[in-house]
Amino acid sequence: MFSNASNFVHGSDMSTFIIGGFAVFILVSFTIIMILFVVKFNRKRNPKATQVKDNVMLEATWITLPTLLVIFMFYIGWEGFLPMRQDPKDAMHVKAIGRMWKWSFEYPGNKTSDTLVLPIDKSVRVDLLSKDVIHGFFVPAFRIKEDCVPGKNNYCWFIPGELGDFDLICSAYCGVSHSYMTAVIRIVPQDEFDKWLTAQKFKTAGKNLGYQVLDKNGCVACHSLDGSKSVGPTFLGLYGSNVEITTNGTDHKVIADNSYITTSILEPNKDIVKGFSPNIMQSYKGMITDKDIQTVVEYLKTLK
């Protein structure tokens, strides 16, 4: 009756089924009673109301019964939920890192990937981290949702039970491209997973210092390095180019030099490049040192 995409589908859907069934029952009963009374005791048919005295027993019944019922429903939900917090000791640990507006995953042995590939029928514990604001790690098919809160180490775990691709989406609002912050979870047989993991590249620690500054501050989420248009202008070929900008309502052209780039980091809403919207980028004043800005400029010079 329930899918086996993860080991939690059964518990969650069973609760949905019981509580949802109860909800439908209540709604239908109330509606039938209302219609019945409206027809039967309509003023045309029943011009004079009959006053009825309060009945303490009746009142006590409809206080006690719903109380017992809701406690029962609470228990069903708790029972379905509790396993989600009891990750087995032998689970594989994977880090899911959310940032505006991209997921990345880190595997044991310092391997990274943009797709979360996992072996079927193996427990996996996903440590949920964020580089900037709150993101939501939501896999609808698995009945899993837990937030990536910066500064906190949240986690979720599960056992995938079906092969195939599943959507991972961000459920906690995180800014302009929130609805595009998706990734694929690919469930494969164990041997295929092993092969895949060996082929993955190592976490690039030795990259350019300027790139590290851009990466740490999340710049590359909006400014691509390959010339593609994103939320902000691309960094490829930016340095030394002629950019059309709007400053205080007047259009003009400038050469993208050291001072232009510094201004764009510290006062991002002063010069707006044609075709882009203001107020999406925050000022990085006090967050990036002057020295780091210089390393960034040096790095940008290399992006031709």
Next chain:
Amino acid sequence: MTETKKIEYVSYLDRQGEYKGIFSWIFTLDHKRIGLMYLYAIMVLFFVGAIMGLLMRVELIAPGETIMKAQTYNGLFTVHGIIMIFMVVIPGLSVIFGNFFLPILIGAKDVAFPKLNRLSFWIYITGCILAISTQFLKKGPPDTGWSFYAPYSTTTGTNVIMATFAAFVLGFSSILTGLNFIVTIHQMRAPGMKFFNMPLFSWAIYATAWTQLLATPIIGITLLMLIAERLFGIGFFNPALGGDPVLFQHLFWIYSHPAVYIMILPALGVISEIIPTFCQKKIYGYKAIAFSSIAIAGVGFLVWGHHMFTSGMSDQARWFFSLLTFLVAVPSAIKVFNWLATMYKGSIDLKPPFLYALAFIFLFTIGGTTGLLLGSVATNVQVHDTAFVVAHFHYIIFGGMGFAFFGAIHYWLPKMYGRMYNMKRATIAWGINFVGFNLLYFPQFILGFEGVPRRYYDYLPQFQTGQVISTIGGFILIAGLILMVINLVQGARHGEIAPANPWQGSTLEWQIPSPPSLENFDEAPVIKKNPYDYK
């Protein structure tokens, strides 16, 4: 009960006081005129918010960009939320009908502090102007969602400070109104008006007022902390500065969950007034209904954590908040049972206010029971932060509070203006509203369950059917609302003269002329019995 002296009677609308013309409104101390000014302000804001909602629905009619960019969409749902929550539904019933009818229902001439009441209104207007101005200021409308979650809200470049400051200002209006109503109920009741002789709407307002008074300061502090963090980099909430983002969520919901009860309790009170009148029957379980209002307000303070089941709270906190969330459903259920019992053997008159009460029970039941799915931790993981939540709280707030509001205005309009609206047109508008509402929001339950998150500008093509039905519902609903308002405005201005007691109601407001005189009761009423004394 009391017979008024017809000779001296001048309605509060015609009475000439110290000030003339528009100033007789701006400087008025009359709780009824202040109530009407709130009504006009809130109706305007409601339509501004509704148009924003409709624009979002149009954007979502097809995947990809339809009529606006993502940033515009994010600004729209944020400002829609801020307007609807802080300016329409939180004050809503309590400032309009609480102001107008609370004193009358307990046999008082006015609220306890009329000048404070006037001040609350003008603070409210100031807050509204500040909030609306965020749309037009240079940095663009806030894009955080109405919940202002940190650290996004502490870092985005948009007008968050102005928006939170507006909510902070609006909070003062709410606190002062709550204080005023509590003192009014304690001090201003007519001779013989014991607590258990008060109509149930007064009980609901009483429970609401305590919640306003006790909970609102918390959001005030929280928003100030957010402003301080943005201006001075204090580091309460941003982990990059050593803060804790989950702390913000706790503080925010400690107010904002009770705020849901600030919205819905007066609505439950309105329904408790409408049902006995149109059944011509003593309300069943008066004390149970009165105490359930207090119970909802009390337990409602302790359930805020159910907004945060996925934020990484401790397991202890998760079961605690889940259990309490389930328990808070009980007093609401008790009310519905008692309303249904009141209908039993009544003499039911299907007039528009009663139709809205029936629609309320239907929609509130859907909203309430889907709340159980959100409160259960096993199902919360699937539906939290999805369109399911959007559907759920619109069923509670709009289907519940909104439809109760429409019921209230149809119920009390003849008293407020002394004129009656067109019944047939009101009934047609009710039907359109009911159908449009369900078409608009029901598909969102299904979309949410299938995994469409809330606050999504774009979606996958397989979800389009539900989105299209929802948008069609939005257009039907807005048509019904426009018809309803036109009918009400025409009724209030040119409708037939209404008798003092058009519905044969038993509570005090129906025993005085329509519209009431300045001091409501030209002869002090003396109360000896329960308000719902039908023979």
